[in-house]
Amino acid sequence: MTSYSPRIYLYKITFEEVLYYYYGVKKEKYFNQKYWGSPITNKWCWELYTPKKQILQLFSYTDDGWLEAQEIESRIIRPFYQTDKWCLNENCGGKISISSSRKAGLKNKENGTGFFSMTKEEKLEVARKVGHSSFINNTGVFSVDPERRKNLGKIQGKKLKEQGLGLFSMTDEERHLLGIRNGERNKELKLGICGLSKEERSKNAKEANKQKWKCTTTGYISNSGGLSRYQIKRGIDTKNRVKIK
Numbered sequence: 023m024t025s026y027s028p029r030i031y032l033y034k035i036t037f038e039e040v041l042y043y044y045y046g047v048k049k050e051k052y053f054n055q056k057y058w059g060s061p062i063t064n065k066w067c068w069e070l071y072t073p074k075k076q077i078l079q080l081f082s083y084t085d086d087g088w089l090e091a092q093e094i095e096s097r098i099i100r101p102f103y104q105t106d107k108w109c110l111n112e113n114c115g116g117k118i119s120i121s122s123s124r125k126a127g128l129k130n131k132e133n134g135t136g137f138f139s140m141t142k143e144e145k146l147e148v149a150r151k152v153g154h155s156s157f158i159n160n161t162g163v164f165s166v167d168p169e170r171r172k173n174l175g176k177i178q179g180k181k182l183k184e185q186g187l188g189l190f191s192m193t194d195e196e197r198h199l200l201g202i203r204n205g206e207r208n209k210e211l212k213l214g215i216c217g218l219s220k221e222e223r224s225k226n227a228k229e230a231n232k233q234k235w236k237c238t239t240t241g242y243i244s245n246s247g248g249l250s251r252y253q254i255k256r257g258i259d260t261k262n263r264v265k266i267k
Contacts, residue, residue, distance in 0.1 A: 026053045030081040030091050032098070035059050035110075037071040044110040045099050047091040049083075064110040238262045 028050035035044040035058065044067075046059050058073055067073075079094065081087035102109040182188040189197055208216045215223060235249045236242070239262050242252055253260050 028052050028055070028083060030083055030087050031077045032079040032081075032091055032095055033059075034076045034078055035068075035073050036076070037067065037073055039071045040067075041108045042067050042071070042110050043108060045095055046111075047088075047095045049088055049091075061110060061112070063112045067110060234266050235263045236266050238264055 030047070030049045032045070032047050035046070036042075042064075044059055044061060044064070048055075048057050050057070058068060058075060061068060079091075081091045096114055099109070099111050099114045103111060103114040183190045189200075192200065218226070230247075231245045233245060234243055235246055237249060237253060237258065239253075239258050240256075242249065243266065244252060249263060250260050252258075253262070
């Protein structure tokens, strides 16, 4: 390698007139190749203001050097990503910002491309495969422990209720019809309980009935369903319970 060999480097773009900044990595085709970053969403800033480039670190011109440069780039961007209004990076380690995702989604919807070019059946199949993959690889919601999932669900539910969104934006009749449609879809695709055999459903019901719960208000003990009916009849919050077996 000579002093005029192409380089791999980490750089930072700043602007003379404003406080915006941008980090990136570049693998040159030839030494000192003219390059000012490759923004997409925030390209306007380069067009409106005067950019300045600072090379922060050089790496070996190899595959390992390129991987190392990308890793350090992500590490530098992460503390500012989607938190500092002056940071122009819309991608960090393969993760796309919410604003970029939203714009891409609206564009696909308008043009009928991507997800919006699929039929209803194709969308359901994609969702099924993604869900199955997440379950097998313990990723997404399946990477979160059950207790935390429960708490996140409560927080999200409370937020939707306060804002009148999701199920809380529907009338009782609309929710009822949605439940029917979801039941028919699960039956058609053999999802959830509809994916179990008669023997498996019977076994699960027996296991559920074996579990005993205690009302923390009155001390009454029953299975989950029996305790729910008992508490509702007496106006007791069904959350007031502990599992004892």
